[in-house]
Amino acid sequence: MSLAYVSTRGEAPKLGFADAMLAGLARDGGLYVPEAWPTLSQDVIAGFAGKSYAEVAEAVIAPYVGDAIAPAKLREMISEAYAVFRHPAVTPFVQTGPNRFVLELFHGPTIAFKDVAMQLLARLMDHVLAERGLRTTIIGATSGDTGGAAIEAFRGRDRADVFILMPHGKVSEVQRRQMTTAPDANVHAIAVDGSFDDCQALLKAAFNHHAFRDRLALGGVNSINWARVLAQVVYYFVAAVALGGPRRAVDFVVPTGNFGDVFAGYVAKRMGLPIGRLVVATNVNDILARTLETGRYEVKGVTPTTSPSMDIQVSSNFERLLFDACGRDAGVVRAAMASLAQSGAFTLNEGTLANILAEFDAGRADESTVAQTIGKVHRETGYLLDPHTAVGHAVADAAGLDPATPTVVLATAHPAKFPDAVEAASGVRPELPAHLSELMSAPERVNQLPNDLAELEAFVEKRARIVQDAAA
Numbered sequence: 001m002s003l004a005y006v007s008t009r010g011e012a013p014k015l016g017f018a019d020a021m022l023a024g025l026a027r028d029g030g031l032y033v034p035e036a037w038p039t040l041s042q043d044v045i046a047g048f049a050g051k052s053y054a055e056v057a058e059a060v061i062a063p064y065v066g067d068a069i070a071p072a073k074l075r076e077m078i079s080e081a082y083a084v085f086r087h088p089a090v091t092p093f094v095q096t097g098p099n100r101f102v103l104e105l106f107h108g109p110t111i112a113f114k115d116v117a118m119q120l121l122a123r124l125m126d127h128v129l130a131e132r133g134l135r136t137t138i139i140g141a142t143s144g145d146t147g148g149a150a151i152e153a154f155r156g157r158d159r160a161d162v163f164i165l166m167p168h169g170k171v172s173e174v175q176r177r178q179m180t181t182a183p184d185a186n187v188h189a190i191a192v193d194g195s196f197d198d199c200q201a202l203l204k205a206a207f208n209h210h211a212f213r214d215r216l217a218l219g220g221v222n223s224i225n226w227a228r229v230l231a232q233v234v235y236y237f238v239a240a241v242a243l244g245g246p247r248r249a250v251d252f253v254v255p256t257g258n259f260g261d262v263f264a265g266y267v268a269k270r271m272g273l274p275i276g277r278l279v280v281a282t283n284v285n286d287i288l289a290r291t292l293e294t295g296r297y298e299v300k301g302v303t304p305t306t307s308p309s310m311d312i313q314v315s316s317n318f319e320r321l322l323f324d325a326c327g328r329d330a331g332v333v334r335a336a337m338a339s340l341a342q343s344g345a346f347t348l349n350e351g352t353l354a355n356i357l358a359e360f361d362a363g364r365a366d367e368s369t370v371a372q373t374i375g376k377v378h379r380e381t382g383y384l385l386d387p388h389t390a391v392g393h394a395v396a397d398a399a400g401l402d403p404a405t406p407t408v409v410l411a412t413a414h415p416a417k418f419p420d421a422v423e424a425a426s427g428v429r430p431e432l433p434a435h436l437s438e439l440m441s442a443p444e445r446v447n448q449l450p451n452d453l454a455e456l457e458a459f460v461e462k463r464a465r466i467v468q469d470a471a472a
């Protein structure tokens with residue numbers, strides 16, 4: 001049997017795994033979550049020691065998939081997805097201090113952690129679409145990394161057209177080129193005049209326009225899609241077990257923007273993984289740190305930083321945490337989201353905030369701290385952090401964590417994605433891995449659009465093959 005998935009806003013139909021994955025956003029604007037958290041026994045978790053990444057992935061993911069995909073097919077897709085990674089461990093560690101470990105999540109094709117989930121998601125979606133004889137039109141929003149990973153994972157696939165919205169002029173050159181140099185006809189990079197939050201709002205508005213959504217069979221590859229978050233749960237198990245779990249707890253510090261990655265850590269904990277603290281690390285765009293300090297989630301303007309992928313104010317997956325932390329009362333979530341839409345803020349009640357603080361800590365790192373951290377870690381260990389990982393490393397330094405507990409900082413991007421910031425902080429210009437050697441000279445193809453839903457919809461309608469098929 002497949003688990004049922006419910007919307008955080010309680011007004012969309014319950015779906016099985018495959019339908020929730022194809023739906024992306026729930027029809028009531030909410031996010032799908034499993035009706036209950038599957039758990040793994042401590043013996044099963046202990047048994048992950050010595051297993052390959054793909055084997056652990058199968059054990060963690062299968063309970064969420066149930067009979068929606070045949071087990072042998074699921075195993076095959078997982079094995080293929082992680083075979084494309086350039087490191088045999090898929091997500092190896094580097095030690096940067098006593099009991100401090102950096103978990104490198106950037107050995108996939110686009111050298112950011114998004115590949116870990118996207119390589120699997122593309123295969124899962126393709127499989128389900130092929131079984132059903134369907135096509136999808138994917139709209140994605142990116143602050144820099146999701147877009148490149150999605151384009152790489154879906155390019156050339158016959159069943160999906162992909163439209164990626166990026167904030168014009170606000171991603172790094174490497175990130176932009178990863179989105180604009182794919183020659184495949186089924187992928188479209190769109191530079192929007194606005195911020196990532198504008199891109200994500202456009203995406204959600206397109207999904208909430210049901211006539212458009214249905215005509216185009218819209219699909220999502222952002223962390224609004226439950227399957228994206230699910231695939232990210234795996235590396236928490238892999239990392240914790242490598243450091244002695246489940247016999248001892250491990251703390252995780254997670255560079256955070258849209259709250260998908262750290263929410264995946266929360267899911268791992270709900271499943272039975274002994275995680276000590278989950279630390280939300282933000283740059284100066286610190287809505288999440290402020291929310292945990294004050295109980296008030298309040299959107300302010302976005303400040304550009306050297307960690308542009310985390311220049312986010314409206315942090316989509318916080319809605320999933322809110323749903324759990326308020327006792328899964330969809331009415332509370334609806335009220336909070338209505339208040340957010342109306343006044344740009346909502347306030348958590350005491351019990352909900354206490355439930356969140358029981359699991360999470362938070363901290364922020366400003367720009368000079370990020371630069372100092374890159375320089376210091378490089379001087380002391382020879383290791384180059386990217387600016388997003390440096391946010392995590394700096395927050396870990398200040399978080400007051402128990403020194404006897406291993407701390408894992410998630411390394412979410414390769415430093416060569418942000419060479420200017422890394423060079424300025426360390427004096428060393430990081431080189432792109434060899435497989436990206438053509439990237440900086442390949443011709444670019446990009447479309448520019450205003451921050452306007454009607455224009456976006458017209459652009460997509462004109463190019464999506466699903467519309468052309470229907471007209472033929």
Ligand SMILES: Cc1ncc(COP(=O)(O)O)c(C=O)c1O
Pocket residue numbers: 112113143144145146223255256257258259260261262309310388389412413
């Ligand atoms: C390099 C990098 N680090 C951290 C984050 C933040 O992750 P999340 O949005 O899952 O919180 C992102 C964007 O998602 C990113 O691209």
Ligand SMILES: N[C@@H](CCOP(=O)(O)O)C(=O)O
Pocket residue numbers: 141142143144145146147221222223224257258260309310316
């Ligand atoms: N930082 C992300 C923003 C989108 O996050 P997602 O996890 O919801 O896809 C990016 O790099 O695009």
